[in-house]
Amino acid sequence: MAPPVDDAQNKPQPRVLLDTSDVGRTVARMAHQIIEKTTLDEPSARRVLLIGIPTRGTSLARRLAEKIAEFTDVRLPTGYLDITLYRDDLRDKPHRPLERTLVPEGGVDGALVILVDDVLFSGRTVRAALDALRDLGRPAAVQLAVLVDRGHRELPLRADYVGKNIPTARDEDVQVHLLEHDGVDEVVLR
Numbered sequence: 001m002a003p004p005v006d007d008a009q010n011k012p013q014p015r016v017l018l019d020t021s022d023v024g025r026t027v028a029r030m031a032h033q034i035i036e037k038t039t040l041d042e043p044s045a046r047r048v049l050l051i052g053i054p055t056r057g058t059s060l061a062r063r064l065a066e067k068i069a070e071f072t073d074v075r076l077p078t079g080y081l082d083i084t085l086y087r088d089d090l091r092d093k094p095h096r097p098l099e100r101t102l103v104p105e106g107g108v109d110g111a112l113v114i115l116v117d118d119v120l121f122s123g124r125t126v127r128a129a130l131d132a133l134r135d136l137g138r139p140a141a142v143q144l145a146v147l148v149d150r151g152h153r154e155l156p157l158r159a160d161y162v163g164k165n166i167p168t169a170r171d172e173d174v175q176v177h178l179l180e181h182d183g184v185d186e187v188v189l190r
């Protein structure tokens, strides 16, 4: 179906793929999936860390931790990981502002690290995150949770937890908007 057109501007308007309640339900479902696949509350359980990839992965990691705490009473530590210096496109666009990295107390050594991002597309951001993580230590295992997988991978990567698979054309733009950054929770296609 053709996207709605704003007559005044004659420009296609963004199409809402997930609205606020869809985003809430999707994050809750991902939290349940993590709980099902992960040993959280036994004394022998290994540490589980939720590490967000800026920008919006950071907020999603916090939201997943909140939901998991709501469903299990286990509060997983969260952090965030700047990937800027590990990008493979710095030669094309070298001047990128650095973000910050926050590693939960105890570090990543021996932990199950769940990387969290809003969109999985080419996979290059996650590749950069894996390199950034390697410089911080040696996790026991690394998993990936994304709100949206829009396809078009350029590297052999897949996510362990996917909120929503959204098939897209390569030249389309999927934008995740979150309350903390954009004043609204939604996923739009431009």
Ligand SMILES: O=P(O)(O)OC[C@H]1O[C@H](OP(=O)(O)OP(=O)(O)O)[C@H](O)[C@@H]1O
Residues within 6 Å of the ligand: 053, 054, 055, 056, 057, 117, 118, 119, 120, 121, 122, 123, 124, 125, 126
């Ligand atoms: O799989 P990829 O092709 O790497 O694309 C996915 C990444 O692209 C977007 O980030 P962006 O670089 O736009 O930065 P932002 O999160 O700060 O908006 C998105 O938030 C993912 O991190």
Ligand SMILES: O=c1cc[nH]c(=O)[nH]1
Residues within 6 Å of the ligand: 086, 087, 088, 089, 124, 125, 126, 128
């Ligand atoms: O390293 C990276 C990360 C995101 N996008 C790229 O093209 N390269």
